[in-house]
Amino acid sequence: MGWLLESLNSSLGKKFIMAVTGICLILFLIIHLINNLTLFLGPEVFNNVVKNLETIKPLVRVVEVILLLIFIFHIFNGIRLWIENRQARPERYAVNGSSKNADVFSRTMVQTGSVIFVFLVVHLQTFWYAFNFGSPLTDLHKYYEFVADSFKSYAYSGFYIAAMIILGVHLNHGFQSAFQTFGWNHKKYFSFIKILGAVYSIIMAVGFGSIPVYFLFFYGGN
């Protein structure tokens, strides 16, 4: 197994871990978004979806543990790469010319990633905790009402919307970057992959972001 660890610890191996875990998270977000969008179908549908998930709880738990491991690997490796990459240039340039040769998405992965991490903690602490360990509303299976109630706050919704835009920025680079890391950069198809990544990122940012926007501005009448 020594060769495997050594390979994964090489500069290319660490990138490979980032790419594999990144792709897993990209796929997870699609499922998460589909689940969330059932909110727009009304309280009955959404509450039923969550209740149905309750019936397959053991499976959900397994998936959650796998997801946790993926997140840990992604975050741990990202921070490790950031530290090592900074050490590779001990003395910084007086003039930072990076805006002239690289786009803002690729240069800010650690910053956008950090914001997403803070978001993740807040998100798990409020929704995941309440859905799994109970709260006055979720105990009555009123999950929809719990979501609606949470997004009443301008500050909370604003944070969610901002975090989702940042998530889009992070994904836009991550998507095409994963393909490059795997070595799938083909003259013909890579521009398509970049566009696909941009479309995916916009769908994720708009899709997830639309939920707090909806509850903040359009739901209040009920």
Add this chain to the structure above:
Amino acid sequence: MSDGRINLKLKIWKQSGPNFPGSFADFEVQVSPDASFLEMLDELNNDLESKGLEPVAFESDCREGICGTCGLVINGQPHGPIPKIATCQLHMRNFKDEDTIWVEPFRAKAFPVVKDLIVKRSAFDKIMYAGGFVSVNTGGVPDANAILIPKEKAAESFDAAACIGCGACVAACKNASAMLFVSAKVSQFALLPQGQPERYERVQKMVKVMDDLGFGSCTNTYACEAECPKGISVRNIARMNRDYFVAKVKSANLEVEV
């Protein structure tokens, strides 16, 4: 401005040796817009020497963009603001009268400063020693077309081989990563039949040495490609990644010996 010459303020990195702290020194020059960047530094040095002052140390050799010796970071960009040229091919007409120009050495842990603007780039040589060659007995002259190579493959390999090893990719990369250089050297052999026997051992060895020398990893910002004086494509990095993972999966060797 007199007879078309432009006045420039230069902020040049001065450092007396590898283990000394450096700082920027201010200079003012009046230079012809037709002069190259290195000629401008020559003039500055002539002037400094005539006054009995120490000249600015910088490296240059061919001065026609093919040797890769001259490498300066000009206003934050390796080889200056014009794409696909080396510092020696940069002309002062690209600057305006009264501009301030910051001149710094390539900065990377693996490229320690020797003096002022000169950095030691023997890290690249060490990577080349690890696998940047084809070890075959050449024997007699082969017959023409004895080994068939499609034109496109030969051209792609040549594009990778156009790398002059100047180190601008390392200088441009926010992680001081040498991926573009190494991938170009891996690719020029990986694309040709002569490189096949050692293809997968080569990539493992070169990557190992690259890592050991303290270069960073790749964030796929593609800054290297943007600043490369020879326009080496980041598709070479993708090829290197591919070959590396294939090598790791298929190779029977448990340890990479360099």
